[in-house]
Amino acid sequence: xxxxxxxxxxxxxxxxxxxxxxxxxxxxxxxxxxxxxxxxxxxxxxxxxxxxxxxxxxxxxxxxxxxxxxxxxxxxxxxxxxxxxxxxxxxxxxxxxxxxxxxxxxx
Amino acid sequence: xxxxxxxxxxxxxxxxxxxxxxxxxxxxxxxxxxxxxxxxxxxxxxxxxxxxxxxxxxxxxxxxxxxxxxxxxxxxxxxxxxxxxxxxxxxxxxxxxxxxxxxxxxxxxxxxxxxxxxxxxxxxxxxxxxxxxxxxxx
Numbered sequence: 274x275x276x277x278x279x280x281x282x283x284x285x286x287x288x289x290x291x292x293x294x295x296x297x298x299x300x301x302x303x304x305x306x307x308x309x310x311x312x313x314x315x316x317x318x319x320x321x322x323x324x325x326x327x328x329x330x331x332x333x334x335x336x337x338x339x340x341x342x343x344x345x346x347x348x349x350x351x352x353x354x355x356x357x358x359x360x361x362x363x364x365x366x367x368x369x370x371x372x373x374x375x376x377x378x379x380x
Numbered sequence: 381x382x383x384x385x386x387x388x389x390x391x392x393x394x395x396x397x398x399x400x401x402x403x404x405x406x407x408x409x410x411x412x413x414x415x416x417x418x419x420x421x422x423x424x425x426x427x428x429x430x431x432x433x434x435x436x437x438x439x440x441x442x443x444x445x446x447x448x449x450x451x452x453x454x455x456x457x458x459x460x461x462x463x464x465x466x467x468x469x470x471x472x473x474x475x476x477x478x479x480x481x482x483x484x485x486x487x488x489x490x491x492x493x494x495x496x497x498x499x500x501x502x503x504x505x506x507x508x509x510x511x512x513x514x515x516x517x518x
Contacts, residue, residue, distance in 0.1 A: 292400075294393070294396045294425060294429070295393045295396060295429045295432070295433070296394055324400070324418075324422075326396075326425050326426060326429065326485070327429070327484040328429065328485075330484060354418070355419075358415065358418055359422065359488070362491055362492075363484065363487075
């Protein structure tokens with residue numbers, strides 16, 4: 274798994290590439306929580322993500338709760354394939370704010 | 381019952397990717413569609429994650445044995461560890477709010493697989509988790 278952090282409008286983008294599992298989800302958690310603690314809303318780009326397990330999903334849930342309590346936004350962008358299946362299986366697709374692409378994000 | 385795969389791994393998170401790859405190969409060989417393969421690989425990954433975290437408590441010298449069998453109407457995945465024996469109640473899913481931490485992996489395993497149970501190891505050492513999934517039709 275590799276991640277890349279960029280900016281879009283007033284959002285920080287965290288783009289995840291490859292597979293997120295227990296081995297690397299602590300890295301994602303650290304990065305995601307740091308963005309939110311800095312006071313930025315975050316777009317988590319799933320478009321190049323091929324796999325995510327429950328430790329990755331738990332990280333997103335923790336970040337989502339932190340964002341909500343901090344009046345910030347956490348949005349998942351471009352989830353397809355296996356990661357989308359996991360979100361649907363857990364019904365978290367109804368909890369998280371999800372969009373198909375960055376074009377759907379308005380300033 | 382036909383043995384499809386037999387592999388051994390260290391109880392280390394670096395092995396999870398290899399385990400998923402082996403499970404995907406085995407599922408492809410048994411004719412599962414891509415969507416099922418993704419989910420079965422997730423269920424086995426979650427079970428191995430629980431073995432690494434809770435059975436071996438992070439001891440990387442522990443061993444995990446994966447066996448995959450094709451029976452008449454179902455695939456059978458056996459995961460053996462050599463840690464302390466656990467109770468069947470450890471496999472129960474507690475009803476909870478999805479946005480609270482913990483227990484999600486076990487919930488996914490039960491949602492994906494048709495049957496999840498502990499079976500007694502032949503020499504009473506460790507645990508064997510048996511997970512079954514119906515084979516695709518046709």
